[in-house]
Amino acid sequence: MQESMNTDSGMNRGQDRSYRSVLAKVGPGRETWRWLGQQLFNRENPAMYFDPLLESINPLWAQRYIPARVEAIESETHDSKTLTLRPARRWGGFRAGQHLNLEVEKDGRWYSRPFSLSCAPSHWEQDGTITVTIKKVADGEITPWLLENFEPGDVIGISRAYGEDHTPEPGYPMLFITGGSGITPVLSQLEAMADRHLRNPVTLLYFVRTEADVIGGRKLQALAERLPNLDLRIVAAEQDPQNPDHLGPHHLQSVEGLTERECFLCGPPGLMKHAQNLLADAGVSDEQISSTLFAVGPGVVVTEDAGGTVHFSRSDITVESAGDRRLLEEAEAAGLNPRYGCRMGICHQCACRKTSGIVINQQTGQPSGHGEETIQLCINVPQGAVELEL
Amino acid sequence: MQKLSEEQLENLAQDLDAIRNEQMADLGQRDADYIRGIIRLHRTLEFGGRAMMPLGFIPPFFLAGMTSLGIAKILENMEIGHNVMHGQYDWMNDPELNSQTYEWDTICTADSWKRTHNYEHHTYTNIIGKDRDYGYAVLRLEDETPWEPKHLLQMINFINLSIFFQWGVGVHELEFEKLRSGEVTLREKAEFLRDFARKGGRQVFKDYAFYPALTLPVAPIVIAGNFGANLIRNLWASSVIFCGHFTEGAENFSEEECENESRGHWYLRQLTGSSNFTGPNWVYTLSGHLSHQIEHHVFPDIPAYRYREISPQVQAVCEKYGLHYNADSFPRQYATVLKRVAAFSLPDRMRERLFPEFRGDGGPAESPDNTRSLVGRLRSRVSNTLSAAA
Known part of the structure; x- marks a missing residue:
């Protein structure tokens, strides 16, 4: 199975690429700029030297990260919101299922946190906006603050998009198994399918605690209309506490032609592990399964002891x-x-x-x-x- | 050296750690806003100065341009570069303000500076033979170094060091005196020399080739203005730094005194080996808050503008342990530096007659609770005998 995890440092990578693309657009070659930056300002990216002044004139001119204007904020559930962002034009776009880092300053400290893009690339290509859906991580340092402190009109830093390209291909049937905020990269993939008028049979098994925890409900409704072959199954696993309905073999048995399907998993680690085992038991080969681990947010495991x-x-x-x-x-x-x-x-x-x-x-x-x-x-x-x- | 018992040293370390922890826990937006404000001011002064310089054929513009660029270099070197490289702003997680990557606007490379200053000078502060910043190997400022006739002319070295300070700091790690004595070889210094040449070349190219060439018809004026700006920075930076450890009451130490020292002893050495000068806030800012050298040496990685705020707490600690807190106005402190340079340029007997305040180890002469160490007394007696024999 293939796994895409956010192991490399998105922040550095994003910056590196951003200045290269900026320089590529300006007359002299990249090497010349780098050389001149070293000579005059003791740094490779001369543009960054001007940041403190540029930023104070217009935050969208900042060079050390890619600024994005918050256009709209919509509540998804009691603890999640979707931010519509308009990145500076030099942002490089993305592929369905990719992620980016939000880069924010809180109490003087810079934080970089990974999130999945929750819309199809067509949004960026057609009107220059993207959406990122953020679920509050209980006891998290950044997500609660992010959800409370940003308003339309604010500027937020973003990195380049990264992660595996999950642009849907025509032909093969698909199965998505997601849980909680793991739905976000899937929203992007499904929307990309709709944009490309693909007719692959798709089953989406989406596990949430209760019906009130459904993220992207409106978007899923709209997608169900645009994708005639979408079999949308939202499972509110703990809606009835007496009678919980967690992921089990029965959910997979009802998926037609399971062993033929390309499977994509995204959600809490426990759910993904369980799904992998169930799929293996049902005879789905490893090569057919791909997954993304980090959409649940960085798991903070604080142990009492050092080591x-x-x-x-x-x-x-x-x-x-x-x-x-x-x-x-x-x-x-x-x-x-x-x-x-x-x-x-x-x-x-x-x-x-x-x-x-x-x-x-x-x-x-x-x-x-x-x-x-x-x-x-x-x-x-x-x-x-x-x-x-x- | 002023002495404390082991128990007192332990308590001293606890008291100072408490101040330190309180400050570290309080780091936040205020510090970020402060340093960014200084950076904006620096960029404004630098660009302003460089823009005015070509108009330097009109005398007021020449003066304004030169002063503006000179102050910019002072701010960059002292309040930004020096402090960032100490790791004072590492917690901000801002790649532009990171101690490991910051490169400053002076001849000395950041890496060389961090080795000789952050490590050698701050760890072995004022230990004769280990802290090469004590006299920069060109000045005799204590009597552990035997007097030689060449010291008679050391005031010339002092003046040269002040004028060409950035070059002196730049070649500091070459350890010229050790090269001459054969303790190190030129081959061992090859890497240093290569880096020195590259950085020095950049600095010269910028101020004496690139910007003058941009303004060719008035190039001589721009060269003169840039030279003046560098001179202003050199004179001020060297004066501030000399006032930090070479004043009358600032102590120096022998290697034996500091063998296997505890954290408390290290603290004691920082408190008694450093000296402050007082003045208005803008003087503090222009000194990179090295006006508060005592606080800086005790807490080298706390954002420097906080030194003036915690100064009363540090003074109270000094009072508690009967330690001399060495602070006076800038002119008075600088006068005692000149006196020290002059005093130790003389043979010991003549010095003791003409400068009775620089007897022995140079501890605080008029401090009422001055408990001159046995080692110090012995040492001065030995040197008296030696010079008498000579």
């Missing part, structure tokens, strides 16, 4: 930390040679990019956030799985 798996991504080394050694020592024990200085938190020589996971600062006892940020190796220990750019 966990540390992955040094550049050298591709993984070690198990018992939490009794600082990350600098873990790296050295793994045979790596990270730069360091004082080894006591003063000099920041060992500062390193953490791409995911939580670390505990041993000087303050404070855990970090789970997102991408720079940490000091000499004073931090991992708390759960951590990935470092080392």
Whole structure:
């Protein structure tokens, strides 16, 4: 089975590509600009040097991320909303089923969070807008704040779109199994199917807790009309608490020609694992299944104790930390040679990019956030799985 | 050296850690807004200065352009570059303000600076033989270094260092004195020299080739203005930095005193080895808040504009442990720096007669609770005997 996970740093990638595309449009070659940027402003992207001034004149002129104007905000459920965004024209567009990072500043800190695009590429191509559907992650740091603090007219940062291209192809029958906010990339794919007037038989099994938790209800209704071969089955699994109806073999048995179908899974990890097993039992081969894990939002697993798996991504080394050694020592024990200085938190020589996971600062006892940020190796220990750019 | 018991040192570390944790927990939008405001001011002054320079054949424009560019360079080096490279804004997660990637507008490369300044100077502050910033290997400022006749002329070195400060800082890591003594070889410095040449080349190209060439008919005026701007920055930056550790009451330390030191002892050394100067807020900003060198050395990675706010708390801690908090107006502190340079240019006996305040280890002479260490007394006695023998 193929999995697309948001493992690379969307933020850096987005920026990298954005400045390249900006430079490509301006006269002299990319190398010339890069050289001039180094000579005059000590940075590769000369445009970024002007950002602080450009941004204060018009936030849509910012270069370090791609600004997008919030056009409309619609409530989907009590804890989810769909944002209609109008990105700056230099944004590169997307393919059905892809994702982007929203880049926001909260309390002076930059956060980058992945979300699925919930509309077909035709929206961007025809009127320059896109939609992103956000579900509040309970106890999340960013999503509750995002849903409360943005209004039409505001400007938000976005990255380039990334992730596997799931543009639907004509011919083969399909089965989507989704749960909760996992519906969002599927909305994009189904809408793309409708745009291309495809007539593939499609079954959508959409699991929600109760009927009030259906995300994209209006869009699904509209799609049912545009896609004559869409078999839409919304399962409110806990509508009747006495008689819950979770994903089981009976849901799959009623899918016609199951073993012939291309299957796409998106939802909470538990549901996806279960769906995989059921599909395998029903005789669906691995190659027919593709899935996206992250649409449920980054799972925050906070364990009480320090220690966990540390992955040094550049050298591709993984070690198990018992939490009794600082990350600098873990790296050295793994045979790596990270730069360091004082080894006591003063000099920041060992500062390193953490791409995911939580670390505990041993000087303050404070855990970090789970997102991408720079940490000091000499004073931090991992708390759960951590990935470092080392 | 002012001494504290092991228990006092432990308490001192706790008291200072408490201030530090309180500040770290409070980091937020205010800090982000502050540094962005400074960056906007810097860009405005730089572009303003460079735009005015070609009109420099009219004297007021020349003065305004040169001053504007000079102040821009001061702000970039001191309030932005120095502080960003200390990791003061790493928590913002803004790639433009990251200690690992920031490159500043001066000859010295960011990497070289972080090795010699963040690590060597901030870890081994004022330890003779380990902190090469103490006298920059061209000034004798204490009596552990034996007097030689060449020191008689060190005021010339001092003036040259002030005028060409960015070049001095740029070649600092070459360790010229160690090259001469054969302790390191030129081959070991090859990488440093290559980086130095590249960065130095850029800085020269920008100010003395590119911008003058853009304004060819008035190129000499632009060259003169840019030279003036660099000179303004060099004089101010060097003066501020000299006032941080070379003033009369700022102590220096021997390697033996600091062997296997505790965190508390490191704190003590930062408190007693640094000195502040007072003035209006704009002077603090232009000094990158190195006016508060004591606070900076105790908390090198707290956003610098907070130093003036926590200064009363640090003073209270000093008072609690009977430590001298060395602060005075800029002119008075600078005068004692000049006095120190002059005093230690003389043979020891002559110095002790002419500059009785620079006897021994240069601890606070008139501090009422001055408890001069045994080592310090012994050391000055030994050097007296030596110079008497000479």
